[in-house]
Amino acid sequence: MRELHGMRALGFMLAACICLVILGYAKKGWAHDPYTGWQRPDTGGSCCNNDDCRQASARYNGNAWEVLLEGEWVEVPIGRVLDPSMAKNPDGMHHVCVSRARHIYCFMPGEAKF
Numbered sequence: 001m002r003e004l005h006g007m008r009a010l011g012f013m014l015a016a017c018i019c020l021v022i023l024g025y026a027k028k029g030w031a032h033d034p035y036t037g038w039q040r041p042d043t044g045g046s047c048c049n050n051d052d053c054r055q056a057s058a059r060y061n062g063n064a065w066e067v068l069l070e071g072e073w074v075e076v077p078i079g080r081v082l083d084p085s086m087a088k089n090p091d092g093m094h095h096v097c098v099s100r101a102r103h104i105y106c107f108m109p110g111e112a113k114f
Contacts, residue, residue: 035053036048038087041079052097053097055094056095056096057094058094067094067098067107074102076096076107084111087108094107094108096108
């Protein structure tokens with residue numbers, strides 16, 4: 001009986017080690033895959049540096065898009081709005097690529113649903 005218990009414990013430890021190794025090699029950017037092909041409409045180059053893109057609350061104020069950043073509505077510069085026909089929206093929601101200093105690199109409007 002003790003041998004069976006010991007084998008189970010060894011199997012569990014081996015499985016845990018394998019999981020830790022896999023997690024250690026996982027790329028941080030895997031969650032950012034939908035954004036990696038987005039190109040900045042104003043200057044070219046990537047919108048994404050693997051940690052600055054995410055879903056966003058957004059609204060159109062009649063003249064420009066605004067995104068909610070840290071509780072404040074911030075206007076998206078017109079040259080930063082992506083054309084949905086040129087870039088793939090991963091889920092139909094609004095998305096923004098923005099620095100910690102709230103510099104907006106790209107904004108993807110969501111799809112209208114009626």
